[in-house]
Amino acid sequence: MNNPRTLYQKHIDSHTVCALDDQGHVLLYIDRQVANEYTSPQAFSGLREAGRQVWRPSATLAVVDHVNPTAPIRIATMPDAGGARQVSYFQENCRDFGIELFDILDKRQGIEHVVAPEQGFILPGMVVAAGDSHTTTYGALGAFGFGIGTSEIEHLLASQTLVYKRLKSMRVSVNGSLGAGVTSKDIIMALIEKIGASGATGYAIEFAGPAINDLSVEARMTICNMAVEAGARGAFMAPDDKVFAYLRSKPRAPQNEMWEQAVARWRGLHSDEGALFDSEVTLDVGALEPMVTWGTSPDQVAPVGSHVPDPATQPDLILRQGMQRALDYMGLEPGMPLCDVMISHAFIGSCTNARIEDLRDVARVVRGKRVAAHVRAMIVPGSTLVRNQAEEEGLAQIFLDAGFEWRQSGCSMCLAMNDDVLAPGDRCASSTNRNFEGRQGAGARTHLMSPAMVAAAAITGHLTDVRSFALEA
């Protein structure tokens, strides 16, 4: 009899080319890579300098997403010299090495982690690596995805493998059922609050439990996406019928008999009964409230109905100093009700929360209402296909009528590498993943929350419990 194995062990075992030592290092075969224009250039240059080829060009999909503008009218040229150079070199690299590229005017263009699932490029059982930390998103499909740096991109392009050290395993069991107005974003923010920004460093997380089973595949993506903000190198979930239904109609999903064969195999992708995890965490979400961040680390987060915490109550010196520094940067006073925090910007976008279901959530909140006069509110759909679908469903008109900017797709103000940048002192309710100092612009302040919560804040002009809105079904 074999020992019971976790889902993570199964993925690593099935992708191990060979062991490299007895300390857990293996040469790991990678099924798929997604490449972008900003973390890949030096990797391609490395291949050119060494005269190396790409091992398996069809395993990589290239998407322009980080530096492109999101202005409502799309043009092929980048407005700044740096971005233009990166996109042009990306085009050249994809052409020379035979890699498929979704360029800026392609109707499938969008944020890489929104595009790859919607194309069916990522399938259950895969191991996926990409030059972006939010590659963990693919865990929602039962694929193990993780971010890598540029040197590793080069290694992967050249060999289809990575020198990899096995992680420890953590199971996060999420119990209870979510109340109205509470979303998967609130689940992952609550987990990060509970275990901290490095609580899962060195671990692969497997999410399980009834609250996860209840979620849609897109909602699960939000959880796996942000697990990296707790330090997890990868985070995933056993694929179920919802995942198979999601993938069935995707352009690159297996067809006919091949589909049946694949699904039969995918049904075995779960942790065996009795498999041991290095760490177990339980989260009950029955009483969970919508969450908002108040600081500059994703673990500085609290229920929207609560107050800005007081550093004086924190016994640990380093944590206390961190809290004080965060409050100084954020311009907040201890004890202030979070709902009193006024905003200047509202941003709905990013690989965390800009899929069609997120936009439907926003539309339910803002239909027939107006964005507060002092707020600039932007919606940047996760992909061009999402944008088109939102227009077909009439969502875009709801957003425009409410006073939102309805923009083209890209990473945009999540990391502000393009021209969507906040000014010092701006304060943004944001559906993104990082509230770091300067993330959305030097001196700018970010409050992370769910898309519905951003929508509510955009309308009232301050942080707001979305449950105070009468939501349509």
Place this chain on the structure above:
Amino acid sequence: MQPFTLVTGSAAPLLASNIDTDVIMPKQFLKGIDRKGLDRGLFFDLRFLESGEPNPQFILNQPAWNDAAFLVVGPNFGCGSSREHAVWGLKQVGIRALIGTSFAGIFYDNCQRNGVLAIQVSEAQLRQIAAVISNAQTAKINVNLPEQIIELADGAVIHFEIDQLRKQSLLLGLDAIGTTLQRAEEIRSFESRYLAENPWL
């Protein structure tokens, strides 16, 4: 890659927790297609005032630490974005090793790939090191990778652990891709068997 054996230099304390790669290398320095010029961007918002002058408060702008070869850092250093630009920038200002209690996973691997040694020590050891190197007179340390020790100016010697695989690669400055491609036949035979077993891939 430059091998790492025995390095001597001053060590600068940067002890806040969760210093992320956006802070280490802000977005405006990510628009290149090569690795050049990242020394300028390193810790840009901390190192420079709005006027563009160096911020005298920032540790790397102070005389004892402005040629630091080491950073002694708080927990979860390098969290956030995968941008390797952060490590390239550290290298370009002359940082050869980082000493901390925990590093974010992607950042840790990026250090390794660039010959920057990331040393994990216990909280007590970190406090001990920080106390000594925070004094300008005793900021210099030796990091000896073959012996796996850090020698402080007060004579204390601190032993650290490191995977042998990582250690060898740093000591020899190995080209990781070249090493892996020596196994090209093994990869190829794995791949053909794997794709035959999973024909939908």
